[in-house]
Amino acid sequence: MIRAGLTALLSHWIRRPFQLVTLMLGLATATALWSGVQAINAEARASYDRAARALAGPDRDTLVARDGGAIDQAVFVTLRRAGWQVSPLIEGRVPSPSGPLRVIGIDGFTLPSGDLPVTDTSEPGDVNMAFLTPPGLLLVAPGTQERLSNADDLPPRQTAEGIPPGVAYADIGIAQTLLGREGQIDRLVVTGPPSLTAPPLDEVAPALARRSAGGGNDIARLTDSFHLNLTAFGLLSFAVGLFIVRGAIGLAFEQRRGVFRTLRALGMPARTLLALLTAELLVLALVAGLIGVALGYLVASLLLPDVAATLRGLYGASVDGTLSLRPAWWLSGLAIATLGTAAAAAGSLWKVAHLPLLAPAQPRAWARASDRAMRLQAVAAVALLILALVLGVTGGGLVVGFTLLGALLVGAALALPIVLHSVLGLFGRGATGPLSEWFWADTRQQLPGLSLALMALLLALAANIGVGTMVSSFRTTFTGWLDQRLASELYLTAESEAQAEDLRAWLATRADAVLPIRSSEAQLAGAPAEVFGVADHATYRDNWPLIEADAAVWDRVAAGEAVLVNEQLARREGLWPGATLDVPGWADAPVAGVYSDYGNPLGQAMVGLDRFDALFPEAPRLRFGLRTDRPEALRTALIDEFGLSGANVTDQASIKQFSLDVFERTFTVTAALNVLTLSVAALAILTSLLTLATMRQPQLAPVWALGLTRRRLARLELLRALLLAALTFVVAVPVGLVLAWVLLSVINVEAFGWRLPMELFPRDWVWLGVLSLLAAGLASLLPAIKLARTPPNELLKVFAHER
């Protein structure tokens, strides 16, 4: 019975190979986009974990200075003598011909052997003598080794396992020398419990605080939101793909309704029938899932270099540009394909389980949504849109933000067929000729069959408008912000402090103003941050992009009475004017203003120059901003006079261009996923139209028989697809704008820490509108051509064999 039943069920796919291809294509594409994004996320997270292990070990507590500054090496000695099992660690960047290298200094004697990197020639736990003694040894990843081939000023390198790209391990003594920070430690890793006689930390080192494990993976924490964004996009693409799958499965089940009834009538139990159908779907899901995972790997490997560049530009996170095939990833790809199929087929399977044995066959029943179903859909749509509204007004946090996005998009998608039904009804009422009356009425009747594809199109278009508006708003704001922020015409970096003094003296009569730029890494509000010293000059007073400020803000900063903080630090810690902030060496510093600081993952504070010098006397005094009317001439003169390289004297335009390049790469992945989602939606329309085309003959043949040519009918079919795409686009514009608002005002604030003003770009919408019409036109062209070329005897079959 099972074999006979399977033969009957599977014969459907043999007779309708196109439907099988549609189903597989939908599922494979959906899985591909989802698993592609997951592969990228998995790869990035693996890189962060390696980086985190390099810093302290993700599962180890650390001791840090309460004021966020450096720890004296003597404190380490005191702690060890007191019975505390701690290992010192220092971290910083040194210049290399191929860009800055992150150097991490470790102590091979106090760090547990499992935490030590394993080189090609050592056994786990070995401490290499060359590593400990000058000139030292840098342990690096193979890619970094290659990058540093010309770095003659750095100690010799050796490759080792598990080291993140762009990072070098060195003995702490060597690292301190390289970083120019002899006798200093950044943090102490707690490698084990203190001895029983060890005094508490408060007694032995009151200036230190213990930071719990798990909170230390700053890169992972910073980039979480970025990956959540990617995951949301992957889910959106998956959902759009599932619309195709739902359509194909629904159609296949409805077309086989007669077969199901016959099998049941011939004695097959409902349970067996359901089991056979489930097995059939499972096999299809696994095959399509495998194809999807393979395609996903391809998508991920194409996108990963851009993602890596984005993460580097946006968060300073290093991610390998190569992809590894992780079992967890491809298994999750197969699982999501199976789950997606189950979700798409649940309704159809439920109907089969409740199939009345003697009900009349209704081969096109699937295309006619009942009034009840329509009402239910309307109620669900309204409920979701109200939920989105409530969350938009009251909610906060990233999860709420994404819930709001989900409710908005699904609510809008569910509302679409109802809106289109009403609009087409209105058009129909205004129709005068018989043909136009038929056209509007028939278009309305086609809606249930096309609604899944149109909903997919709506989601893709709304996402496109929303993300496009966000990126364009960001670009406009960012460009304006760069103009404000990079007010100096030239930026100069001296090679030594002595040269810096000479440069100052030389520039005194040649530049309109010489503005020192000083900075130091520090801990602010318990997280890595930067502190800048800022000169009291009109350049800052006139241009600095303050978004909130007290009265006389610049006077107070210049007098060393208050600090400015960047927007991300202000939002994260609630540090608005009137609040206070602990800066290393300056407790309860009043916050006088907040400035926008796009593209910077770190918190930042600005203090007056004199105050900065007092707080960070060892900070290098090498950089200056120069104001001048003749930047090119001054640049040439500086290079000629002091023998500086071009890299030491950068003009404003180059920095802006560099910043804009980083910005553009940041959104390359978003743009690529946008295009992919739109392509999937176009595919959904094509498959729906092709599927419907085969079922349209009974509706079109009578009109043809009554005196319309096939060519004219084909033109009307084309027009119908264009009209529905156009109406969907009109609905997508407001949905996309609300989406943009959510992205700019909720998601971005949570994810990146800054809020952007929303700007409208109607020209982009026109372009997208044309694109969607083109997609719908192309998708409907093939069915229309098929219709125009349908031989009359094919159409006549409608009159001969319909029942």
Place this chain on the structure above:
Amino acid sequence: MLIVKDLHKSFDGADGPVAVLRGVDLRLEAGQTMALTGDSGSGKSTLLHLIGGLDHADSGTITLDGTDITALDDAGRAALRRDRIGVVFQQFNLIPSLDVAANIAFQARLAGKHDRDWADRLATRLGLTDHLKKYPEQLSGGQQQRVAIGRTLAAKPSLVLADEPTGNLDEDSGARVLELMLALVEETGASLLTVTHSQSLAGHMQRQLHLRHGRIDG
């Protein structure tokens, strides 16, 4: 007047072309009614489709009121179907997206000769006045066929072609539909050519022709 001369038509079969019509001749005067009978596969429906301009013949001519249908192109045949011929199908083939009133008026409006009074009278005569706002799926088979007849006659065609018009109806409904159709055809002065298996239906026509193996028998 309809004149069919030496009409041939074949279709592609698994073992090469299959001749369905092998030189059919017939003549139907204006206002005359004729039944075309024959076994399944004898070519009745094919002949009806060729006369209705729904398909083209391999050879031979079909002339309706002086117009050679076989010489017309696709657009010409479409115009002929729209303006001068009405077809009643066995499966009714109503337009599911239009209500009964719109279905009745549809062909007449396409042909640009919609007469509201005539359409109303037809609806009354066909007993459809209570169903004008309903959609085809809400009607019984007999009611749907009455709408199909209304649609055909609303356009006042000179030739009505009917393909098993009562084949999908029970005996009582079939008889009532036939009676109405004949009365209304007579009232409009159209000719009626109906294809049927039913001897009882054929008996109501003024002339009967039997088709056997693609030729008029006798």
